[in-house]
Amino acid sequence: MNTLKQIAAGYNRISLIGRIAAGIVIGVILALVIPQAEWIGIFGDMFVGALKAIAPVLVAILVMSALCQGKGKLDRRFGLVIFYYLLSTFLAAAVAVAASFLFPQTLVLAKDVGEQAAPGGLQEVLGRLLMNIIDNPINAIANANYMGILFWAAVLGLALKRGAGEGTKAFLADMADAVSQAVRWVINLAPFGICGLVFRTVSGNGLDVFTSYGKLVAVLVGSMLLVALVIDPLIIAVSLHTNPYPLVFKCIRESGLTAFFTRSSAANIPVNMSLCERLGLDREFYSVSIPLGATINMDGAAVTITIMTLAAAHTLGIQVDLPTALILSVLATLGACGASGVAGGSLLLIPMACSLFGISPDVAMQVVGVGFIIGVIQDSVETALNSSGDVMFAATAEYVSWKKQGRELPEIVGGTKKL
Numbered sequence: 001m002n003t004l005k006q007i008a009a010g011y012n013r014i015s016l017i018g019r020i021a022a023g024i025v026i027g028v029i030l031a032l033v034i035p036q037a038e039w040i041g042i043f044g045d046m047f048v049g050a051l052k053a054i055a056p057v058l059v060a061i062l063v064m065s066a067l068c069q070g071k072g073k074l075d076r077r078f079g080l081v082i083f084y085y086l087l088s089t090f091l092a093a094a095v096a097v098a099a100s101f102l103f104p105q106t107l108v109l110a111k112d113v114g115e116q117a118a119p120g121g122l123q124e125v126l127g128r129l130l131m132n133i134i135d136n137p138i139n140a141i142a143n144a145n146y147m148g149i150l151f152w153a154a155v156l157g158l159a160l161k162r163g164a165g166e167g168t169k170a171f172l173a174d175m176a177d178a179v180s181q182a183v184r185w186v187i188n189l190a191p192f193g194i195c196g197l198v199f200r201t202v203s204g205n206g207l208d209v210f211t212s213y214g215k216l217v218a219v220l221v222g223s224m225l226l227v228a229l230v231i232d233p234l235i236i237a238v239s240l241h242t243n244p245y246p247l248v249f250k251c252i253r254e255s256g257l258t259a260f261f262t263r264s265s266a267a268n269i270p271v272n273m274s275l276c277e278r279l280g281l282d283r284e285f286y287s288v289s290i291p292l293g294a295t296i297n298m299d300g301a302a303v304t305i306t307i308m309t310l311a312a313a314h315t316l317g318i319q320v321d322l323p324t325a326l327i328l329s330v331l332a333t334l335g336a337c338g339a340s341g342v343a344g345g346s347l348l349l350i351p352m353a354c355s356l357f358g359i360s361p362d363v364a365m366q367v368v369g370v371g372f373i374i375g376v377i378q379d380s381v382e383t384a385l386n387s388s389g390d391v392m393f394a395a396t397a398e399y400v401s402w403k404k405q406g407r408e409l410p411e412i413v414g415g416t417k418k419l
Contacts, residue, residue: 012188020261023191027198041200047193050186055266056141058179059291060153062269065172066287067157068164077397081289084393085297088235089336092227092299092385093329096306099223101325105216105311107370150295154288180270187271190261213374216311220378223303224385228252232299232389236396240403242414247395250412251275251388259387260380265294268387275391280410280417281398289397293390298336300382301349304371305332309353312367318357328356347371 011019030040132140133151140148160168229248236244254275259268269290276286306328313320320328331353350371351364371378399413408417 019191020194023193023195024198027195028202030195031199031202035203038200038203041196041203043192044194044196044198044200047186047190047196050193051183051262051264051267054179054183054186055264055269056145056149058183058269059266059294060137060141060149061172061176061179062273062287063150063153063291064157064160065169065176066284067154068160068169068172075401077285077401078289080400081393081397082292082296084235084239084396085293085389086333088227088232088389088393089297089299089302090329090333091231091235092223093302093306093332093336094326095226095231096223096303096332097310097325097329099219099226100307100310100314101320103215103219104314105219105307106315107213107216107311107367150292180273183267183270187258187262187267194261213370216307216370217374217377220303220307220374221381223307224300224381227299227303228256228385228388232392236392239396239400240409240413242409244413246412247279248388248392250279251391251395252384255391256384256388260384263379263383265383265387265390266291268383269294272387272391276394279391279395279412281395285398286394289394290390293394294387297389297393298386299389300385301336302329302332303385304347304378304382305336305349305353308347308350308367308371309357312350312354312359312364313357316359316363318359320357324356328353331356347375 027040030037034040132145132148135143135145135148137148137152137156139145140152160172233244233248236247255268255272258271259265262268272290272293273286276290277283309328309332310320310325332349336349347368350367351359354364354367395413399409402409410417
Protein backbone atom coordinates (compact mmCIF):
# COMPACT_ATOMS: atom_id res chain seq x y z
CA MET A 1 0.00 0.00 0.00
CA ASN A 2 2.82 2.39 0.88
CA THR A 3 4.50 1.60 -2.44
CA LEU A 4 1.32 2.51 -4.33
CA LYS A 5 1.02 5.77 -2.40
CA GLN A 6 4.61 6.63 -3.23
CA ILE A 7 4.03 5.90 -6.91
CA ALA A 8 0.87 8.05 -6.90
CA ALA A 9 2.67 10.87 -5.09
CA GLY A 10 5.54 10.75 -7.59
CA TYR A 11 3.08 10.75 -10.50
CA ASN A 12 1.26 13.81 -9.12
CA ARG A 13 4.51 15.69 -8.52
CA ILE A 14 5.12 15.78 -12.28
CA SER A 15 3.22 18.58 -14.02
CA LEU A 16 0.15 17.53 -16.02
CA ILE A 17 1.65 18.92 -19.23
CA GLY A 18 4.84 16.91 -18.65
CA ARG A 19 2.86 13.73 -18.04
CA ILE A 20 0.76 14.30 -21.17
CA ALA A 21 3.88 14.92 -23.27
CA ALA A 22 5.27 11.62 -22.02
CA GLY A 23 1.97 9.93 -22.90
CA ILE A 24 2.18 11.23 -26.47
CA VAL A 25 5.75 10.00 -26.93
CA ILE A 26 4.96 6.59 -25.43
CA GLY A 27 1.84 6.29 -27.60
CA VAL A 28 3.84 6.96 -30.78
CA ILE A 29 6.58 4.50 -29.80
CA LEU A 30 4.10 1.74 -28.94
CA ALA A 31 2.22 2.32 -32.21
CA LEU A 32 5.43 1.91 -34.21
CA VAL A 33 6.77 -1.05 -32.24
CA ILE A 34 3.63 -3.10 -31.49
CA PRO A 35 0.86 -1.73 -33.74
CA GLN A 36 -1.11 -4.96 -33.35
CA ALA A 37 -1.69 -4.36 -29.61
CA GLU A 38 -5.12 -2.86 -30.13
CA TRP A 39 -5.97 -3.12 -26.43
CA ILE A 40 -3.80 -0.04 -25.78
CA GLY A 41 -6.36 2.09 -27.63
CA ILE A 42 -8.97 1.15 -25.01
CA PHE A 43 -7.36 3.65 -22.62
CA GLY A 44 -8.16 6.41 -25.10
CA ASP A 45 -11.75 5.22 -25.47
CA MET A 46 -12.17 5.11 -21.69
CA PHE A 47 -10.74 8.62 -21.27
CA VAL A 48 -12.95 10.17 -23.95
CA GLY A 49 -15.96 8.22 -22.69
CA ALA A 50 -15.42 9.42 -19.12
CA LEU A 51 -15.18 13.06 -20.23
CA LYS A 52 -18.30 12.75 -22.38
CA ALA A 53 -20.18 11.12 -19.51
CA ILE A 54 -19.34 13.58 -16.74
CA ALA A 55 -19.23 16.89 -18.67
CA PRO A 56 -23.03 17.24 -19.23
CA VAL A 57 -23.71 16.49 -15.55
CA LEU A 58 -21.06 19.03 -14.58
CA VAL A 59 -22.65 21.84 -16.64
CA ALA A 60 -26.16 21.09 -15.35
CA ILE A 61 -25.15 21.02 -11.68
CA LEU A 62 -22.86 24.06 -11.89
CA VAL A 63 -25.43 26.29 -13.57
CA MET A 64 -28.29 25.21 -11.27
CA SER A 65 -26.15 25.69 -8.17
CA ALA A 66 -24.87 29.09 -9.28
CA LEU A 67 -28.30 30.49 -10.17
CA CYS A 68 -30.20 29.15 -7.16
CA GLN A 69 -27.64 30.65 -4.77
CA GLY A 70 -27.21 33.97 -6.56
CA LYS A 71 -28.20 36.96 -4.51
CA GLY A 72 -28.62 39.41 -7.35
CA LYS A 73 -30.09 39.57 -10.83
CA LEU A 74 -28.23 38.96 -14.08
CA ASP A 75 -26.65 42.34 -14.81
CA ARG A 76 -25.00 44.02 -17.78
CA ARG A 77 -21.93 41.81 -17.45
CA PHE A 78 -23.89 38.88 -18.90
CA GLY A 79 -25.06 40.84 -21.92
CA LEU A 80 -21.51 42.08 -22.47
CA VAL A 81 -19.88 38.66 -22.22
CA ILE A 82 -22.42 37.17 -24.65
CA PHE A 83 -21.61 40.03 -27.05
CA TYR A 84 -17.89 39.23 -26.74
CA TYR A 85 -18.50 35.52 -27.35
CA LEU A 86 -20.54 36.09 -30.52
CA LEU A 87 -18.33 38.93 -31.84
CA SER A 88 -15.14 36.91 -31.49
CA THR A 89 -16.77 33.90 -33.17
CA PHE A 90 -17.86 36.03 -36.15
CA LEU A 91 -14.43 37.67 -36.44
CA ALA A 92 -12.83 34.22 -36.31
CA ALA A 93 -14.94 33.18 -39.29
CA ALA A 94 -13.91 36.38 -41.11
CA VAL A 95 -10.24 35.64 -40.42
CA ALA A 96 -10.75 32.15 -41.84
CA VAL A 97 -12.25 33.64 -45.01
CA ALA A 98 -9.24 35.94 -45.43
CA ALA A 99 -6.82 33.05 -44.83
CA SER A 100 -8.62 30.91 -47.39
CA PHE A 101 -8.38 33.69 -49.99
CA LEU A 102 -4.68 34.28 -49.28
CA PHE A 103 -3.75 30.59 -49.05
CA PRO A 104 -6.35 28.63 -51.03
CA GLN A 105 -6.34 24.92 -50.23
CA THR A 106 -7.47 21.95 -52.28
CA LEU A 107 -8.30 18.47 -51.02
CA VAL A 108 -7.70 14.95 -52.24
CA LEU A 109 -11.16 13.62 -51.49
CA ALA A 110 -11.72 10.04 -50.48
CA LYS A 111 -13.86 7.86 -52.69
CA ASP A 112 -15.82 6.31 -49.86
CA VAL A 113 -17.01 8.20 -46.78
CA GLY A 114 -19.57 6.77 -44.40
CA GLU A 115 -22.95 8.47 -44.29
CA GLN A 116 -23.57 10.82 -41.37
CA ALA A 117 -26.49 13.07 -40.58
CA ALA A 118 -25.79 16.69 -41.41
CA PRO A 119 -28.10 19.73 -41.62
CA GLY A 120 -29.14 20.84 -45.05
CA GLY A 121 -29.42 24.61 -44.65
CA LEU A 122 -29.62 27.63 -42.38
CA GLN A 123 -33.33 27.15 -41.68
CA GLU A 124 -32.70 23.57 -40.56
CA VAL A 125 -29.75 24.67 -38.40
CA LEU A 126 -31.87 27.31 -36.61
CA GLY A 127 -34.79 24.91 -36.26
CA ARG A 128 -32.55 22.23 -34.80
CA LEU A 129 -31.01 24.78 -32.44
CA LEU A 130 -34.42 25.84 -31.12
CA MET A 131 -35.56 22.24 -30.70
CA ASN A 132 -32.33 21.42 -28.87
CA ILE A 133 -33.03 24.22 -26.42
CA ILE A 134 -36.40 22.76 -25.37
CA ASP A 135 -35.25 19.13 -25.44
CA ASN A 136 -36.22 16.84 -22.58
CA PRO A 137 -33.65 17.68 -19.84
CA ILE A 138 -32.81 14.04 -19.12
CA ASN A 139 -32.41 13.39 -22.84
CA ALA A 140 -30.28 16.53 -23.17
CA ILE A 141 -27.87 15.28 -20.49
CA ALA A 142 -27.78 11.77 -21.99
CA ASN A 143 -26.98 13.11 -25.48
CA ALA A 144 -24.66 15.95 -24.39
CA ASN A 145 -27.04 18.56 -25.82
CA TYR A 146 -25.54 21.57 -24.06
CA MET A 147 -28.07 24.09 -25.37
CA GLY A 148 -30.86 22.07 -23.74
CA ILE A 149 -28.78 21.49 -20.61
CA LEU A 150 -28.12 25.21 -20.20
CA PHE A 151 -31.75 26.15 -20.76
CA TRP A 152 -33.25 23.71 -18.28
CA ALA A 153 -30.46 24.22 -15.73
CA ALA A 154 -31.16 27.96 -15.86
CA VAL A 155 -34.93 27.43 -15.50
CA LEU A 156 -34.53 25.03 -12.58
CA GLY A 157 -31.83 27.17 -10.97
CA LEU A 158 -34.03 30.28 -11.03
CA ALA A 159 -37.00 28.27 -9.74
CA LEU A 160 -34.91 26.88 -6.87
CA LYS A 161 -33.65 30.37 -6.10
CA ARG A 162 -37.23 31.42 -5.33
CA GLY A 163 -38.47 28.34 -3.49
CA ALA A 164 -35.61 26.16 -2.23
CA GLY A 165 -34.48 26.11 1.38
CA GLU A 166 -30.92 26.66 2.54
CA GLY A 167 -30.42 22.92 2.93
CA THR A 168 -31.25 22.30 -0.75
CA LYS A 169 -28.95 25.10 -1.86
CA ALA A 170 -26.13 23.74 0.30
CA PHE A 171 -26.67 20.27 -1.19
CA LEU A 172 -26.42 21.64 -4.74
CA ALA A 173 -23.24 23.52 -3.83
CA ASP A 174 -21.74 20.31 -2.41
CA MET A 175 -22.79 18.41 -5.55
CA ALA A 176 -21.16 21.06 -7.75
CA ASP A 177 -17.91 20.71 -5.80
CA ALA A 178 -18.10 16.91 -5.94
CA VAL A 179 -18.69 16.73 -9.71
CA SER A 180 -15.91 19.28 -10.31
CA GLN A 181 -13.55 17.11 -8.27
CA ALA A 182 -14.57 14.05 -10.27
CA VAL A 183 -13.67 15.87 -13.49
CA ARG A 184 -10.28 16.83 -12.02
CA TRP A 185 -9.63 13.17 -11.25
CA VAL A 186 -10.47 12.20 -14.83
CA ILE A 187 -8.22 14.94 -16.23
CA ASN A 188 -5.43 13.81 -13.88
CA LEU A 189 -5.47 10.47 -15.73
CA ALA A 190 -5.29 12.20 -19.12
CA PRO A 191 -1.75 10.91 -19.92
CA PHE A 192 -3.04 7.32 -20.13
CA GLY A 193 -5.98 8.39 -22.31
CA ILE A 194 -3.78 10.51 -24.58
CA CYS A 195 -1.37 7.59 -24.94
CA GLY A 196 -4.25 5.37 -26.09
CA LEU A 197 -5.60 7.97 -28.51
CA VAL A 198 -2.20 8.61 -30.08
CA PHE A 199 -1.53 4.87 -30.33
CA ARG A 200 -4.80 4.25 -32.17
CA THR A 201 -4.26 7.20 -34.55
CA VAL A 202 -0.67 6.35 -35.45
CA SER A 203 -1.14 2.56 -35.61
CA GLY A 204 -4.15 3.00 -37.90
CA ASN A 205 -2.85 5.77 -40.18
CA GLY A 206 0.91 5.82 -39.66
CA LEU A 207 2.95 8.97 -39.13
CA ASP A 208 1.55 10.29 -42.41
CA VAL A 209 -1.49 11.44 -40.43
CA PHE A 210 0.64 14.35 -39.24
CA THR A 211 1.94 15.31 -42.70
CA SER A 212 -0.55 14.34 -45.45
CA TYR A 213 -2.62 17.46 -44.99
CA GLY A 214 0.17 19.64 -43.62
CA LYS A 215 -0.74 22.79 -45.57
CA LEU A 216 -4.42 22.53 -44.66
CA VAL A 217 -3.55 22.01 -40.99
CA ALA A 218 -1.14 24.96 -41.18
CA VAL A 219 -3.88 27.27 -42.49
CA LEU A 220 -6.33 26.04 -39.84
CA VAL A 221 -3.87 26.34 -36.97
CA GLY A 222 -2.44 29.61 -38.28
CA SER A 223 -5.91 31.16 -38.44
CA MET A 224 -6.72 30.00 -34.91
CA LEU A 225 -3.43 31.39 -33.60
CA LEU A 226 -4.16 34.71 -35.32
CA VAL A 227 -7.51 34.84 -33.55
CA ALA A 228 -5.94 33.91 -30.20
CA LEU A 229 -2.99 36.28 -30.42
CA VAL A 230 -4.38 39.23 -32.41
CA ILE A 231 -8.18 39.34 -32.70
CA ASP A 232 -9.12 38.38 -29.14
CA PRO A 233 -6.43 40.64 -27.60
CA LEU A 234 -7.67 43.50 -29.80
CA ILE A 235 -11.20 43.11 -28.41
CA ILE A 236 -9.82 43.14 -24.87
CA ALA A 237 -7.57 46.16 -25.57
CA VAL A 238 -10.44 48.20 -27.02
CA SER A 239 -12.67 47.31 -24.07
CA LEU A 240 -10.16 47.93 -21.25
CA HIS A 241 -7.74 50.41 -22.92
CA THR A 242 -4.77 48.46 -21.64
CA ASN A 243 -2.17 45.89 -22.72
CA PRO A 244 -4.19 42.66 -23.10
CA TYR A 245 -1.33 40.18 -23.42
CA PRO A 246 -0.64 39.42 -19.74
CA LEU A 247 -4.27 38.27 -19.43
CA VAL A 248 -4.21 36.50 -22.81
CA PHE A 249 -1.04 34.52 -22.08
CA LYS A 250 -2.22 33.57 -18.60
CA CYS A 251 -5.48 32.20 -20.02
CA ILE A 252 -3.71 30.31 -22.81
CA ARG A 253 -1.14 28.86 -20.42
CA GLU A 254 -3.53 27.83 -17.63
CA SER A 255 -6.68 27.03 -19.64
CA GLY A 256 -5.71 26.55 -23.27
CA LEU A 257 -2.95 24.01 -22.67
CA THR A 258 -5.20 21.76 -20.59
CA ALA A 259 -8.03 22.05 -23.12
CA PHE A 260 -5.60 21.22 -25.94
CA PHE A 261 -5.03 17.76 -24.50
CA THR A 262 -8.49 17.01 -23.09
CA ARG A 263 -10.19 18.29 -26.29
CA SER A 264 -13.33 19.17 -24.34
CA SER A 265 -14.41 22.71 -23.45
CA ALA A 266 -17.09 21.35 -21.13
CA ALA A 267 -14.65 19.10 -19.26
CA ASN A 268 -12.30 22.09 -18.91
CA ILE A 269 -14.92 24.09 -17.00
CA PRO A 270 -13.45 23.35 -13.52
CA VAL A 271 -10.02 24.50 -14.75
CA ASN A 272 -11.55 27.72 -16.08
CA MET A 273 -13.55 28.38 -12.93
CA SER A 274 -10.46 27.91 -10.79
CA LEU A 275 -8.61 30.39 -13.01
CA CYS A 276 -11.49 32.88 -12.75
CA GLU A 277 -11.26 32.67 -8.96
CA ARG A 278 -7.54 33.46 -9.10
CA LEU A 279 -8.31 36.41 -11.39
CA GLY A 280 -10.56 37.83 -8.68
CA LEU A 281 -13.84 37.48 -10.61
CA ASP A 282 -17.26 37.33 -9.01
CA ARG A 283 -18.21 33.67 -8.51
CA GLU A 284 -21.89 34.43 -9.08
CA PHE A 285 -20.93 35.77 -12.52
CA TYR A 286 -18.31 33.31 -13.74
CA SER A 287 -20.15 30.22 -12.52
CA VAL A 288 -22.76 30.98 -15.19
CA SER A 289 -20.71 32.73 -17.89
CA ILE A 290 -18.04 29.99 -18.09
CA PRO A 291 -20.53 27.13 -18.80
CA LEU A 292 -22.26 29.48 -21.24
CA GLY A 293 -18.96 30.18 -23.00
CA ALA A 294 -18.30 26.45 -23.33
CA THR A 295 -21.49 26.36 -25.40
CA ILE A 296 -21.53 29.51 -27.54
CA ASN A 297 -17.94 30.82 -27.59
CA MET A 298 -16.81 28.79 -30.59
CA ASP A 299 -14.07 30.70 -32.43
CA GLY A 300 -12.22 27.52 -33.39
CA ALA A 301 -15.33 25.82 -34.72
CA ALA A 302 -16.13 28.85 -36.90
CA VAL A 303 -12.59 28.73 -38.34
CA THR A 304 -12.89 25.00 -39.08
CA ILE A 305 -16.29 25.26 -40.78
CA THR A 306 -15.20 28.21 -42.94
CA ILE A 307 -11.79 26.95 -44.07
CA MET A 308 -12.95 23.40 -44.81
CA THR A 309 -15.93 24.70 -46.79
CA LEU A 310 -13.82 27.08 -48.85
CA ALA A 311 -11.26 24.31 -49.42
CA ALA A 312 -14.07 22.23 -50.93
CA ALA A 313 -15.08 25.17 -53.13
CA HIS A 314 -11.50 25.68 -54.32
CA THR A 315 -11.14 21.95 -55.03
CA LEU A 316 -14.18 22.09 -57.31
CA GLY A 317 -13.11 25.33 -58.96
CA ILE A 318 -16.00 27.37 -57.56
CA GLN A 319 -15.40 31.11 -57.52
CA VAL A 320 -16.33 32.73 -54.19
CA ASP A 321 -17.11 36.46 -54.10
CA LEU A 322 -16.88 38.72 -51.04
CA PRO A 323 -20.65 39.01 -50.29
CA THR A 324 -20.98 35.22 -50.33
CA ALA A 325 -17.95 34.91 -48.08
CA LEU A 326 -19.54 37.31 -45.58
CA ILE A 327 -22.73 35.24 -45.61
CA LEU A 328 -20.59 32.17 -44.98
CA SER A 329 -19.06 33.94 -41.95
CA VAL A 330 -22.51 34.55 -40.46
CA LEU A 331 -23.55 30.99 -41.28
CA ALA A 332 -20.40 29.60 -39.63
CA THR A 333 -21.01 31.73 -36.52
CA LEU A 334 -24.55 30.45 -36.07
CA GLY A 335 -23.55 26.90 -36.94
CA ALA A 336 -20.63 26.91 -34.51
CA CYS A 337 -22.93 27.90 -31.63
CA GLY A 338 -25.43 25.22 -32.58
CA ALA A 339 -22.75 22.54 -32.88
CA SER A 340 -21.21 23.04 -29.47
CA GLY A 341 -20.97 20.01 -27.21
CA VAL A 342 -21.53 17.51 -30.03
CA ALA A 343 -18.65 15.19 -30.93
CA GLY A 344 -17.35 16.33 -34.31
CA GLY A 345 -20.04 19.00 -34.31
CA SER A 346 -18.08 21.59 -36.26
CA LEU A 347 -17.19 19.01 -38.91
CA LEU A 348 -20.77 17.81 -39.34
CA LEU A 349 -21.87 21.36 -40.12
CA ILE A 350 -19.53 21.56 -43.12
CA PRO A 351 -22.18 20.08 -45.51
CA MET A 352 -24.62 22.80 -44.41
CA ALA A 353 -22.05 25.50 -45.24
CA CYS A 354 -21.13 23.72 -48.49
CA SER A 355 -24.77 23.93 -49.59
CA LEU A 356 -24.28 27.71 -49.85
CA PHE A 357 -22.08 27.01 -52.91
CA GLY A 358 -24.21 24.24 -54.36
CA ILE A 359 -21.74 21.51 -53.37
CA SER A 360 -23.42 18.11 -53.29
CA PRO A 361 -23.85 16.29 -49.94
CA ASP A 362 -21.72 13.39 -51.21
CA VAL A 363 -18.72 15.63 -51.86
CA ALA A 364 -19.31 17.58 -48.65
CA MET A 365 -19.28 14.40 -46.57
CA GLN A 366 -15.94 13.50 -48.11
CA VAL A 367 -14.66 16.83 -46.77
CA VAL A 368 -15.99 15.79 -43.37
CA GLY A 369 -13.93 12.60 -43.70
CA VAL A 370 -10.80 14.68 -44.28
CA GLY A 371 -11.71 16.70 -41.20
CA PHE A 372 -11.78 13.60 -39.04
CA ILE A 373 -8.34 12.58 -40.31
CA ILE A 374 -6.74 15.89 -39.26
CA GLY A 375 -8.89 16.11 -36.14
CA VAL A 376 -6.05 14.91 -33.92
CA ILE A 377 -4.43 18.34 -34.42
CA GLN A 378 -7.29 20.57 -35.55
CA ASP A 379 -9.67 19.62 -32.74
CA SER A 380 -7.02 20.10 -30.06
CA VAL A 381 -6.11 23.62 -31.18
CA GLU A 382 -9.78 24.46 -31.73
CA THR A 383 -10.68 23.46 -28.17
CA ALA A 384 -7.71 25.35 -26.71
CA LEU A 385 -8.82 28.52 -28.51
CA ASN A 386 -12.43 28.13 -27.43
CA SER A 387 -11.72 27.35 -23.78
CA SER A 388 -9.09 30.03 -23.16
CA GLY A 389 -11.42 32.58 -24.76
CA ASP A 390 -14.14 31.69 -22.26
CA VAL A 391 -12.00 33.01 -19.41
CA MET A 392 -10.57 35.96 -21.35
CA PHE A 393 -13.96 37.42 -22.16
CA ALA A 394 -15.52 36.62 -18.79
CA ALA A 395 -12.64 38.50 -17.16
CA THR A 396 -12.93 41.36 -19.66
CA ALA A 397 -16.66 41.81 -19.01
CA GLU A 398 -16.01 41.77 -15.26
CA TYR A 399 -13.18 44.30 -15.43
CA VAL A 400 -15.21 46.64 -17.66
CA SER A 401 -17.83 46.62 -14.89
CA TRP A 402 -15.12 47.38 -12.32
CA LYS A 403 -13.92 50.39 -14.35
CA LYS A 404 -17.42 51.84 -14.55
CA GLN A 405 -17.78 51.45 -10.78
CA GLY A 406 -14.43 53.15 -10.20
CA ARG A 407 -12.95 50.00 -8.64
CA GLU A 408 -9.24 49.29 -8.73
CA LEU A 409 -8.24 46.92 -11.54
CA PRO A 410 -5.83 44.00 -10.98
CA GLU A 411 -2.22 44.20 -12.10
CA ILE A 412 -2.78 41.73 -14.93
CA VAL A 413 -4.83 44.35 -16.84
CA GLY A 414 -2.77 47.40 -15.93
CA GLY A 415 -4.13 48.10 -12.47
CA THR A 416 -2.38 48.07 -9.12
CA LYS A 417 -4.53 45.58 -7.21
CA LYS A 418 -2.67 42.37 -6.38
CA LEU A 419 -4.64 39.16 -6.87
